[in-house]
Amino acid sequence: MRKFCCLFLAVFLAVVGAEVKLPKPRTSGGEGIFTLLEKRASGTRTGFPAGAVSDAELAAILWAATGRNRNGGGWTVPVGMGRPPHVKVYAVKNDGAFLYDGQKHALLEVNPKNVKAEITADGFVRNSSVILVFVADTAANKRAEMDNILVGAMSQNVYLAADALGVTTRYLMTLNADGIRRELKLNKTDVPLCLMPLAK
Numbered sequence: 001m002r003k004f005c006c007l008f009l010a011v012f013l014a015v016v017g018a019e020v021k022l023p024k025p026r027t028s029g030g031e032g033i034f035t036l037l038e039k040r041a042s043g044t045r046t047g048f049p050a051g052a053v054s055d056a057e058l059a060a061i062l063w064a065a066t067g068r069n070r071n072g073g074g075w076t077v078p079v080g081m082g083r084p085p086h087v088k089v090y091a092v093k094n095d096g097a098f099l100y101d102g103q104k105h106a107l108l109e110v111n112p113k114n115v116k117a118e119i120t121a122d123g124f125v126r127n128s129s130v131i132l133v134f135v136a137d138t139a140a141n142k143r144a145e146m147d148n149i150l151v152g153a154m155s156q157n158v159y160l161a162a163d164a165l166g167v168t169t170r171y172l173m174t175l176n177a178d179g180i181r182r183e184l185k186l187n188k189t190d191v192p193l194c195l196m197p198l199a200k
């Protein structure tokens with residue numbers, strides 16, 4: 001019976017992928033907003049660090065990225081009428097690639113392999129701890145300009161949260177769209193928009 005259960009679990013995980021619950025995001029403290037606005041800066045291409053970002057730091061940054069930051073009741077990014085976000089965020093790590101589910105506050109595995117080299121040609125991005133990939137769901141939102149406005153606000157939330165945590169990041173439009181589509185198993189209507197590597 002135990003063998004059967006293990007086999008069932010293995011087949012189940014192979015089909016649906018693992019779900020990794022994240023630690024509760026930090027929602028208070030840190031430096032004041034005006035201090036952060038003054039000191040926020042992108043990591044440089046030549047001096048970008050490669051140290052590990054913890055699950056707690058990643059959890060806080062992903063929570064900030066979605067914009068659903070008003071205790072579940074409202075958004076800090078301009079999403080019309082509070083509808084679900086039309087820009088999805090993926091976290092590409094050494095132990096796999098994951099879609100962030102903001103409702104569950106969990107990472108849903110889409111690929112168990114390290115696919116960093118498939119999604120970018122930039123060495124400093126490949127060497128970072130986690131690469132966030134922002135993907136527009138154009139089936140949900142048929143107005144492309146909305147996706148770009150949304151990702152602008154989401155990436156600013158990431159910049160500020162990362163800086164408050166001492167995590168380095170950088171906004172990049174340069175990406176390997178074909179590799180991202182393939183390795184993150186995107187739908188035909190999904191459009192990769194940008195990358196934000198994270199490291200300490």
Ligand SMILES: Cc1cc2nc3c(=O)[nH]c(=O)nc-3n(C[C@H](O)[C@H](O)[C@H](O)COP(=O)(O)O)c2cc1C
Nearest residue numbers: 040041042043044045169170171172173174175194
């Ligand atoms: C729309 C946009 C696209 C960018 N794309 C890239 C990119 O593909 N690669 C890169 O190295 N930097 C890119 N950058 C530059 C950096 O993200 C960063 O904004 C720039 O170095 C300014 O640094 P700061 O954030 O410290 O002001 C882009 C910036 C913007 C605004």
